[in-house]
Amino acid sequence: MPHDHSDHDHPHALLPPEPALRVKALETLLTRKGLVDPAALDAIIDTYENKIGPRNGAHVVARAWTDPAFRAALIADATPLVADLGYYGRQGEHLVVVENTPEVHNMVVCTLCSCYPWPLLGIPPGWYKSDAYRARAVRAPRAVLADFGVTLNEGTAVRVWDSTAEVRYLVLPLRPEGTDGWSEEALMDLVTRDSMIGTGVVTVPE
Template sequence: MPHDHHDHDHPHALLPPDPALRVKALETLLTAKGLIDPAALDEIIDTYAHKIGPQNGARVVAMAWADDNFRRRLLADATGVCAELGFYGRQGEHVVAVENTDEVHNIVVCTLCSCYPWPLLGMPPGWYKSDAYRARAVREPRAVLADFGMELTEGQAVRVWDSTAEIRYLVLPQRPEGTEGWDVDRLMTCVTRDSMIGTGLARVPA
């Protein structure tokens, strides 16, 4: 459900070292017991970090900017539309698209863990999983956005969407001015990962 909201750790700070050490220790233990294959694990990580990354989501956003009918279909059934493009699977079974407008800015968080639409955006950034972001995004979203360098207008409401294991969100950022007549591939260059989480805006053409 959305939440409407009218130590400042930097939002881009990575998780503290202790969790990273615990993950590494667990990986070492499971490898020693023969329960996981490090090469297979590296391949999975490489796939989500470099082969999927945020470019799948960027293509969806660019197509929505370029085709109003596609945009309406995406907002009505993002799961189905993304599946048609081949963007589906684990961590992306149930996706909802929410649209930024002059009146409303959307931001996504997972307050319980780090649920995230991997098939669209790749691996979640470290700050998305941090306790500071997860707590502050709901409590003081405008302050969090300011930490990311975003200053919203007074009349623009902030809507916070809390991802869960059952549902994940994709923010459809506003199309930047100066991109009239651009094709999908060119529009994709304006879409950033942060803009699809809501902690950033689309790139403005030089």
């Protein structure tokens, strides 16, 4: 559900900082004990970063930009549609797509932990899991967007969606001007992970 940007205090905010450091320490310990094969771990990470990753989400976005019927169905009920494209599985069971418009810019956060649509976006970035982002995205979304280099028009509202264990969100960013007639593949190259979280916008390189 979207937030009204009022203050929210969650007990999960007391979790220790720097999750990447905790993960690295755990990986080192398990490797030393012979419980983890570093090569196998690297292969898993590569899969999520490059195969089960943002390219999948970019495919969905580009299809929505070029196919009005697909876009309407995606916004109405995204989960079965993306499953038909082969994007399903753990942390992708119930997906909701929220569309950016000139009037509304959507941004996604998980205020309790780091719920994230892995089948479409891959592994969540470190900043998405940080206490700072989880707190500030709700309380000061425009300031967070400014930190990412995104400045919206005064008349554009910001709507923040809180992912949960039951529902995960994908932002359908605005299609940039000057891309009429572009192929789906070319459009996919423009779509970034951050634009599908809402902390970025899609632009055409100069």
